[in-house]
């Protein structure tokens with residue numbers, strides 16, 4: 433994978449290291465609505481479930497590398513998503529960033545971690561030793577991408593109860609051991625605040641996702657020409673994710689609950705954006721673009737597929753929120769990528785002219801999508817020639 437591709441995948445939030453703000457618990461903006469149901473009530477119930485997690489984790493009878501679905505840490509499900517707050521997944525990401533910060537890679541490649549301030553006075557002697565060892569074990573994760581590195585993805589999947597320990601490359605298993613060793617410390621000192629923030633995020637976002645998801649899914653499938661995943665997409669909320677706040681890889685979405693860019697109102701678009709990176713949806717729009725430029729007789733811009741995910745999820749979120757009685761949403765990109773990236777000044781009018789009407793038409797017809805993409809390809813190639 434190239435660095436370019438990595439940067440693209442990381443491109444949800446602000447450029448460079450995103451500021452992690454310690455927010456108070458955001459109130460529910462939309463209130464609870466039918467459609468989002470709670471699988472495990474409040475933090476109290478989650479705490480009650482601790483301890484049984486390891487023993488109860490169902491690993492029997494599954495294929496190599498696969499664990500049965502672990503719903504211990506599921507907070508809420510909607511028809512299409514499973515929103516989770518899981519201490520192992522949170523700790524795994526915290527240790528990645530902590531190890532990077534400890535390795536002087538901060539702040540370029542790690543989120544600033546407020547817990548690092550004064551941690552020595554928070555932990556007692558024994559805890560300090562165990563914690564330092566865990567951070568040391570995570571030196572293995574430095575200079576590796578949580579989005580593209582198979583070993584880190586395997587540790588993440590194991591932490592989430594979605595993969596076995598055996599599926600982790602042997603050289604990377606010390607990270608899993610570090611998570612188990614440091615887990616009691618994490619739970620004692622930092623998890624209650626992280627879990628509360630994760631749950632507050634889910635509470636403020638899931639009802640709105642539930643209200644529009646069926647319509648958005650149908651239109652996204654029509655727009656990209658690929659199928660939505662068969663199962664609910666797991667969404668792990670963590671205090672620290674990647675520097676820009678969210679990523680999607682190997683069928684799971686990870687979102688920082690503390691990053692200011694991942695909260696409402698743009699959180700709903702973010703969820704559909706990250707879902708668009710599931711394999712069959714992403715491949716469909718990429719190959720559609722490739723074919724359109726082949727037909728138009730020119731090379732496609734490398735970043736167009738990702739830009740179109742930005743525009744498509746922004747526009748569909750705007751459109752469907754309005755249809756469900758909530759007008760006035762503006763695309764996340766309107767304050768972000770659209771104004772930061774110079775290419776957008778020519779690209780945005782073209783997408784508004786050819787792609788928006790196609791999205792509005794809600795046509796799933798392949799020739800409608802193909803001709804919309806070809807119109808975009810021709811217009812962008814013409815701009816390139818003039819420029």
Ligand SMILES: [Zn+2]
Pocket residue numbers: 440441443444705706709738741
């Ligand atoms: Zn993306």
